Amino acid sequence: MNQQPDPDKRLPSRRIADDLRSSIESGDLPAGGKLPSERDLAARYGTARNTAREAISILQSEGLVVAQHGRGVFVRPRMPLMRLGANRYSRRLRAETGLSPFRIEVMKQGRTPRTECRSVTKEQPPADVADRLGLAPQTSVVRRENWYFADDEPVQFGVTYIPVNVAGDSPLASEKTLGKGSIYARFEELGYPITRIREEISARMPNPEEITGLGMPPGVPVIEVVHTSLDAQHQPFEVTRFVMRGDLNGLDYDMPVED
Amino acid sequence: MNQQPDPDKRLPSRRIADDLRSSIESGDLPAGGKLPSERDLAARYGTARNTAREAISILQSEGLVVAQHGRGVFVRPRMPLMRLGANRYSRRLRAETGLSPFRIEVMKQGRTPRTECRSVTKEQPPADVADRLGLAPQTSVVRRENWYFADDEPVQFGVTYIPVNVAGDSPLASEKTLGKGSIYARFEELGYPITRIREEISARMPNPEEITGLGMPPGVPVIEVVHTSLDAQHQPFEVTRFVMRGDLNGLDYDMPVED
DNA sequence: CGGTCCAGCTGGCTTGAGCCAGTTTGGCCC
DNA sequence: GGGCCAAACTGGCTCAAGCCAGCTGGACCG
Numbered sequence: 001m002n003q004q005p006d007p008d009k010r011l012p013s014r015r016i017a018d019d020l021r022s023s024i025e026s027g028d029l030p031a032g033g034k035l036p037s038e039r040d041l042a043a044r045y046g047t048a049r050n051t052a053r054e055a056i057s058i059l060q061s062e063g064l065v066v067a068q069h070g071r072g073v074f075v076r077p078r079m080p081l082m083r084l085g086a087n088r089y090s091r092r093l094r095a096e097t098g099l100s101p102f103r104i105e106v107m108k109q110g111r112t113p114r115t116e117c118r119s120v121t122k123e124q125p126p127a128d129v130a131d132r133l134g135l136a137p138q139t140s141v142v143r144r145e146n147w148y149f150a151d152d153e154p155v156q157f158g159v160t161y162i163p164v165n166v167a168g169d170s171p172l173a174s175e176k177t178l179g180k181g182s183i184y185a186r187f188e189e190l191g192y193p194i195t196r197i198r199e200e201i202s203a204r205m206p207n208p209e210e211i212t213g214l215g216m217p218p219g220v221p222v223i224e225v226v227h228t229s230l231d232a233q234h235q236p237f238e239v240t241r242f243v244m245r246g247d248l249n250g251l252d253y254d255m256p257v258e259d
Numbered sequence: 260m261n262q263q264p265d266p267d268k269r270l271p272s273r274r275i276a277d278d279l280r281s282s283i284e285s286g287d288l289p290a291g292g293k294l295p296s297e298r299d300l301a302a303r304y305g306t307a308r309n310t311a312r313e314a315i316s317i318l319q320s321e322g323l324v325v326a327q328h329g330r331g332v333f334v335r336p337r338m339p340l341m342r343l344g345a346n347r348y349s350r351r352l353r354a355e356t357g358l359s360p361f362r363i364e365v366m367k368q369g370r371t372p373r374t375e376c377r378s379v380t381k382e383q384p385p386a387d388v389a390d391r392l393g394l395a396p397q398t399s400v401v402r403r404e405n406w407y408f409a410d411d412e413p414v415q416f417g418v419t420y421i422p423v424n425v426a427g428d429s430p431l432a433s434e435k436t437l438g439k440g441s442i443y444a445r446f447e448e449l450g451y452p453i454t455r456i457r458e459e460i461s462a463r464m465p466n467p468e469e470i471t472g473l474g475m476p477p478g479v480p481v482i483e484v485v486h487t488s489l490d491a492q493h494q495p496f497e498v499t500r501f502v503m504r505g506d507l508n509g510l511d512y513d514m515p516v517e518d
Numbered sequence: 519c520g521g522t523c524c525a526g527c528t529g530g531c532t533t534g535a536g537c538c539a540g541t542t543t544g545g546c547c548c
Numbered sequence: 549g550g551g552c553c554a555a556a557c558t559g560g561c562t563c564a565a566g567c568c569a570g571c572t573g574g575a576c577c578g
């Protein structure tokens with residue numbers, strides 16, 4: 001399985017990166033530990049500083065280390081993932097705890113959850129969303145943008161699209177705060193109990209807005225979830241596009257195998 | 260939402276990257292299109308070649324472009340995602356088509372599917388797998404390693420762990436080819452119909468083995484799925500860890516909201 | 519006409535230098 | 549002791565230059 005049997009045939013930058021990587025994987029460099037400085041590495045390996053720098057940038061792109069200006073380069077501590085499951089839509093969970101599953105997950109980690117509705121507007125949805133809602137392309141919908149924090153650090157956001165004939169003039173269409181039981185309780189009151197969901201999941205690198213908005217460290221992907229809620233008649237009544245930090249979030253589905 | 264109102268306050272490398280990015284997003288540079296050469300960009304912006312190079316490496320790390328030695332740098336064509344859903348375990352689908360859902364997905368894209376069982380061994384499972392199977396840490400299990408290709412390009416692999424008392428001396432324990440209906444048909448014959456699944460999903464950057472094994476382009480994450488199969492008594496009888504190329508795969512779950 | 523080969527393109531990687539901007543630390547002064 | 553400040557670290561980014569290696573097309577030769 002080795003691709004480079006002779007260790008000195010490797011490029012200098014690769015060699016340095018490989019050495020550091022194995023130190024990290026072996027635990028020699030513990031999580032949170034500090035790597036040698038760029039100038040130090042360069043001297044040790046007899047290379048230019050730029051080469052040591054290149055090695056570190058390889059590890060950064062692998063998500064193994066984070067650099068802090070003026071302080072050093074550190075092994076990225078692996079934060080426990082928030083495990084968000086399909087049960088986040090469970091009616092019982094809503095009723096029993098009165099808390100959203102996001103809040104429960106965050107508190108489970110001893111951190112302080114916060115959610116923030118950043119805007120509620122009426123807009124034309126993106127084509128793929130209109131498609132999922134079964135709407136004509138130009139129909140306008142209610143757009144709600146929510147951000148989710150743990151200890152005031154942003155960990156994910158979601159943009160929800162609701163057809164205007166579903167939201168009507170309920171709080172969903174205008175209010176930022178939706179009260180106890182959160183959004184799915186409101187949908188249920190309007191005659192749209194959530195009975196089925198569809199979740200389309202993909203992973204990719206964040207774009208610049210996501211990098212600044214979520215404070216993404218370099219070398220960390222996002223998980224994108226396009227969620228569609230279906231009512232008792234299996235009609236879609238809401239679509240939300242979630243974008244989550246891949247280093248802080250995971251998804252956990254537990255479901256029956258149908259048919 | 261702009262973070263840098265003055266376009267010339269930006270760093271040169273950022274500026275070049277931003278310009279190229281918006282050309283890509285606007286469609287000026289179409290998917291598959293060729294970017295100006297490094298030397299060309301450097302001359303145009305009056306910077307050193309290294310700076311143009313840095314700009315391109317930013318776009319690479321965002322997964323927007325891919326460089327080909329000696330040819331140029333190209334806008335990464337967005338391959339359609341393979342949408343692997345929970346229905347991949349459906350008994351009906353198995354029966355009706357006789358094809359695995361992977362094959363169906365790949366053929367739907369007009370590509371040629373191939374799967375390859377690379378090894379079948381008996382080993383001690385990783386701790387987290389033993390845990391999910393409800394086994395004592397040192398118990399050994401059958402380990403099956405499968406690779407999945409589209410047009411002979413690797414797109415994902417999975418490592419399956421089966422307790423020895425489940426596999427017995429069936430083909431599962433030793434044979435690389437499992438015959439019609441694939442692995443879940445065999446489980447069913449052994450008295451383990453798959454009735455529930457748990458899938459734990461995360462995203463991260465690939466490690467070096469995954470990069471070479473899957474031929475990962477730079478700037479593309481992997482999706483990792485830890486799948487657990489449960490029988491009629493809700494007992495786990497199999498765990499598979501899938502690793503998929505994030506640029507070629509997506510997950511698509513359609514499920515009831517329980518409780 | 520057909521094949522070969524090479525010039526001139528491409529990116530890949532490194533060097534060594536310099537300047538800037540954060541952070542830390544220790545000594546100095548009050 | 550307390551506060552301040554400067555030196556000595558850290559990474560961030562750029563420059564200018566050079567050599568290597570893969571690719572391509574056109575000129576040239578048979």
